[in-house]
Amino acid sequence: MIVRSTIDALAPLAISLRRAVGFDLGTRLYIPGTALRGALAQAYLEEGGRPDDPAFQQVFVSEKVRFLDHRLNGAEHWPASVMCCADHGDSHRLVDLLLLAGRNASLAAAQCPDCRAKLGRVQGFWQWAGDQGANPIAILRVETRRVAHSAIDPRTLATAREQFFSSGVICPGQQFAGSIRSESAAEAGLQEVLEKIRKRDGHIHLGRGRTRGQGLARFTASQGSGSSEEELKDRLQRMNKSMRCDGSIVFTVTLQSATLLYDEWLLARDLEAADLSPEFAGCQPAARFASTQVIAGWHAAAGLPKSEVTVLSPGSCYLFRLALDGREPEAELDRLARLLAEVENQGVGERLSEGFGEVIICSDAHTALWAAEGR
Ligand SMILES: [Zn+2]
Structure with a gap:
């Protein structure tokens, strides 16, 4: 069974790059499958499910269900071989080094076809550019911002001294799409888990800072299909x-x-x-x-x-x-x-x-x- 799923950010999302350590933290720009799996498992338990339920075991423990990464509007990552003009970005024509390498052309001489500037990596995700611009595809930007807070001293209930934290977050209002793929042996369990999530309006919590109002998202699932x-x-x-x-x-x-x-x-x-x-x-x-x-x-x-x-x-x-x-x-x-x-x-x-x-x-x-x- 293949489920097409979406995650709407209802609050700022902060998805850790690694174990949260330090005063300034970043965020991933997509929802990793493992983060979604954790959020769905938590929501299932909050709805009265138990870890030894057959459904919980099938979906979250048996490894028979694949939770894929969810990316903004379901977009793809830029291939690492695609380079853009170092001076003018994607307003000049992009160069795919994979094509040059496939033709056995020299990569050392690769430069911007429009102004001969050096080339730099294109990061993030791509989308179709429409009729505008120099390229058929363009950069899709995930909207982020930085938030800050200070720690509270538990004795005085006032701001703790010298404990100021900042963090990158994904802005609310953006939708991330991906899929969940289940082997037939875990299908019944997955249906049951999705039903429990649907009952709570799809509300799940992703990433850090739940007590500070971060992480609330709406999860929806519909029937999907694989590659043919x-x-x-x-x-x-x-x-x-x-x-x-x-x-x-x-x-x-x-x-x-x-x-x-x-x-x-x-x-x-x-x-x-x-x-x-x-x-x-x-x-x-x-x-x-x-x-x-x-x-x-x-x-x-x-x-x-x-x-x-x-x-x-x-x-x-x-x-x-x-x-x-x-x-x-x-x-x-x-x-x-x-x-x-x-x-x-x-x-x-x-x-x-x-x-x-x-x-x-x-x-x-x-x-x-x-x-x-x-x-
Ligand atoms: Zn250029």
């Missing part, structure tokens, strides 16, 4: 048209959430083709733009910090090229569409139930920029 082979084939065809390659088929993988892959020593490693499907074993990425980050978390049930892990950052992207070797292109596209739809639906790597390992194959961000470049 037809959709994947269409994306593959459009991408290969933009890339204009003969004798091979290209596809890209762009991570949409933190992705955790272990090597034989249980250390973090980079994505390989075999992680997508055993049928791709031996195939190397033609180009990759990946970065890592360290994430931590708080295990509410155990009351302990989760161990820190190194993950591939959202936005990391990979270009794969498969030689046709005389095979029929149409049949090969069908085979790839079938395999890659499965990859999108299942995710890649470890700890999938916490929202890790969400990928987009042949993202429209790449295809749109490649098509624009070819004009």
Whole structure:
């Protein structure tokens, strides 16, 4: 079962980057799947549910339900390969280094096509630009602000000296969208949990500062659908048209959430083709733009910090090229569409139930920029 879900911020949201320590804290600009899972579990318990209910066990403990990250308006992360003019931002044409790398062009000489300035990373999320502007896609900004408060001295009930805190928060009035995916064995439990949440008007609490009025959000769920082979084939065809390659088929993988892959020593490693499907074993990425980050978390049930892990950052992207070797292109596209739809639906790597390992194959961000470049 796939549930399409939305989270409306009714109050400022402060989602910790790591365990809250220090006087100045930041916020994530999206709702991690693990934060949503915690908020729904808490709401379920507040409605009289118990941790040993079969529904609670199925949904929150069995790892049969994947809670994916929820992003502003359901947008995608910018691929790490997309660069913008260092002087004029996205008012000048964007450059996708993955395309240059795929054509074996030199990346060292890459510069702004409009003014030859240096290039810088584009951060955050993208949206369609409409007819305006220099690019088919544009930056989608999450509205944030900073809030501050001082600690209260419990003896005097007055402001405590030298205890002033500030924090970045996501402004209310914005909607975050994503999905929850359940194996059939946990469907009944998920229905029951969603029914309990619906009864309280979808009210959940996310992130820090509940006692200061932060974190209130409305959760809604409706029926969703997974990626289909037809959709994947269409994306593959459009991408290969933009890339204009003969004798091979290209596809890209762009991570949409933190992705955790272990090597034989249980250390973090980079994505390989075999992680997508055993049928791709031996195939190397033609180009990759990946970065890592360290994430931590708080295990509410155990009351302990989760161990820190190194993950591939959202936005990391990979270009794969498969030689046709005389095979029929149409049949090969069908085979790839079938395999890659499965990859999108299942995710890649470890700890999938916490929202890790969400990928987009042949993202429209790449295809749109490649098509624009070819004009
Ligand atoms: Zn420029």
